[in-house]
Amino acid sequence: MSFIQQLSRPPRLSFKDNSFYLLDTMVLTTLLLPFMLFHFVDAATNFTQCLFDVRSSIYGPYAGVDNTGMRVPDILRATAIPYVVCVEKCGSAPEPFAWSIFGQEFSAWLLPYLALLSQLPFGAQDKWDNLLAVFLAVGSPTLAAYSVTITVLNGRWISRLFSTYSYPNAQHATRILSSLQQSPLRVNLDGFLLSSLVVLPENDDWWSELVVWLNFTYTWSISAVASIAWVVIAYVFTIVDSFTDDVATTVETNGQAVGSIWLWLIPVVVSWLQISPKCDSVRVKQALERANMIAYVASYDHNVIPAAMVNSQRAIYLCSDRDHRLYIDQHISAPVYNYARIFSWTTAVQKVAMCFSNATRHVEFFEPVNPEATWVLGDRHLRIHPENRWGSSVQVETYCISESNDGRLPHGSAIWTRILMASVAALSLQWGTAGAAILDVMLTPTTGLGCRSGAYLIYATTSTLVWMMLVLSSILGHYAEESTHKHPLRPYIQPYKVHFATWFSVLLRRVGKTLAFCNAIWIVMTCIFQFTGFFSRCFCNSSVIGRGAAKAYDVIQFLAPDIVDMKMAWVGGLVLATGSAVLFILFINLMIIPSQS
Structure with missing residues (x-):
């Protein structure tokens, strides 16, 4: 057994979720496909013998x-066969299956x-x-890279936004809200719940304790490092082997393009x-419920009482309407679904930011919550004295809530800028790696x-189409949700535009996820076919799709100039694929806020 084959043995992985047994089953099933294909092929083509017959003037x-593709003056100098002749004389079947090459x-x-794939975050x-998250990521690397980038940009945006607020717990709010990107986050502006949570000193424990309870990480582990190192070293x-071996004999089953088409996975996992997303849905829910048990609210008579004594509503909570067709993807905590939460999460953050902004503005003018009280100076250990943070429920709400806010995204959210930047980064990674694979084969x-x-072009195009459909679905879903909230007394009566937006959003999401599922199977099957020699037939070898049947021909014997040009093309594809992956990782590292990484 060669060193490469030994290196290619997978390390022992400690999967964090039993759903990966299903993933193992899928992989084992794909391993059986070559044998199935082999038994269905009744005949095989010997292109070397066929070229020999052509040279013999048969x-x-x-x-x-x-x-x-030019005719040769001497038939003995022929190194290729026209497609029409190839099909008629050599046959349309592929070359025989060789287990040694496939393995x-x-x-x-x-x-x-x-x-x-087992190192992708789920939860x-x-x-x-x-399991569907696996198919969604494999079926649309564009969407996977987009969700990674939008998560990083969201963390950077919220850190810069809350860094301007000097009110207590502002930095805790940054970490908490950033950690809840993988959850269906909602903020309740009704009444004085949010204002009390921000203003009252009794709620300082709510913020500090929730930070601790959300301080679990999905980060580097021995299995993750081993998996990544294994892939990189094997790659x-x-x-090196592909450039040093006799490429003329293995070109039809060479995996250079396969390595490029899958290279997106390394920067996404890294x-x-x-x-380190907080994607364990059970732990996040328990942490928030535990924190809400120690929340306090202001009363009309200037007293502070536990929120549990008022009602079951809380200022910051997770949406429980899982059955609503607009919110289905928001409830799946796998980070690849962050595309579906970008608008609702940004809206929730803006509501909390509004309270901290208004409270900070009052503090700058030394205005206590109770306008009848006198400002009490703090000290170097306690900048804002608790006496300045007490008041009645009406005073607390007036202190934080701006009447001009109607729950919609303000212009300062920069959400479209983040979406644009994430889109450019995702498309660059997708088409950098897929483009390298396409060029490797085309040249x-x-x-x-x-x-x-x-096949690679179809995969990359479908991946991009899935991303476009799901992002557009999230935009339409946000429009429908916001439009519905404009009719709180009659939620069942919606304008026809809202009905259409809801219907079209759901349709795009379902079609997009179905395409992603099919595309994931497509790329695995394509790679399997490449290694089994299924594509090594007259039609595929002659590039009939691009050249047309009349001008297509099958190169059987490679000459020295052909090998030189082919290796140069492979080098170019290698630079394009690895360069795209490296640049994506560099971009992510530039955008990550150190305190949030």
């Missing part, structure tokens, strides 16, 4: 061409990435939701490990768009 003096290429190029209670050594003789490059 099919006439014009049955062969050179590697540019080595599959274990070196694809298996490490399938194992690395949903439903195992099926976790490096297999690339980025999530750095961000390998026979050059042009063929089965392999076409």
Whole structure:
């Protein structure tokens, strides 16, 4: 057994969720596909023998061409066969399946990435939701990279926003709200719940304790480091092997393009490990419920009473309307679904920020909550004295809530800027890695768009389409939700635009997730087909899709200039793919706020 094959053996992983047994089943099923395909193929094509027959003039003096598709003056100099001749004389079946080639290429190029999927963050209670998150990430790397980037940009935005507030617990609020990006966060502006939570000194424990209870991490572990290191080292050594082996004999099953098409997974996993999202839905829910048990509210007679003595409503809570068709994805705590929570999370943050902003403004003018009281100076240990933070429920609410706020996103949210930046970063990673794979295959003789490059192009295009559909679905869902809230007394009576937005949002989400599921299966099957030699047939080898049947030809014998040009193309693809991955990681590290990382 070669060193590469030993290296390609997956390390022992400690999966954090039993749903990965389903993932293992999917991987094992794909391993059986080559054998299934092998048994269904009744005939196999021997292209070397076919070229020998062409040179023997069995099919006439014009049955062969050179590697540019031009007719050769001497049939003995033929190195390629026109597509029409290839199908008629050589047959339309692929080359015979070779287990030795499949086993080595599959274990070196694809298996490490399938194992690395286990290091993606999940955390949903439903195992099926976790498995669907795997298919969603694999089916749309664009969406996976977009969710990573939007999470980092959200953390950077909220840190810079709350850094301007000097009221107590502002920094705690930053960490708490940033940690709740993976949850269906809601903020209640009705009454004086939020104002009491921000103003009253009795609620200082609420903020500090919740920070502690949310201080669990999904971060670096031995299994995560081993998985990433395994993929990177295997990738490096297999690339070296691909350039040193006899590429002319293994070009049809070479995994250079496969390594590039899956390379997006490394920066996405590394980025999530750095961000450490709080995606354990059970622990997040328990932490918030535990904190809300020690929340206090102001009363009309200037007293402070536990919120539990008033009613069951709380200022900051998690949406429980899981069955509502607009909120389904918001309840799945896997971070790949952060695209669905961007608007609701930003709205909730803005409501809390409004309270801290108004309270900070009053403090700057030494105005206590109770306008009839006198400002009590603090000291170096206690900048704002608790005496300045007590008042009646009406005074507390007036101190924090601005009447001009109607619950909609203000212009200062910068949400569209964050969406644009996340979109550019995600598309750059997707098309940098997929583009490298497409170019690797297209510039390998026979050059042009063929089965392999076409399959990769379909994968990248579908990935982008899924991302567009799901992001648009979240925009329409936010519009429908905000429009519905304008009719609180008659929520069942909605304008036709809201009805259409709701219906179209749900449709886009369902179609997009279905396409992602199919696209994930598509890319795994494509890689399997590549290693089994399924694409090594006249139609695929001749690049008929790009050249057309009349001008297509199958290069069978590679010449020295062909190998030089092919290796140069591979080097270019390698630089493009690895460069895109490295730049994405650098961008994420530049955007991460150190205190939030």
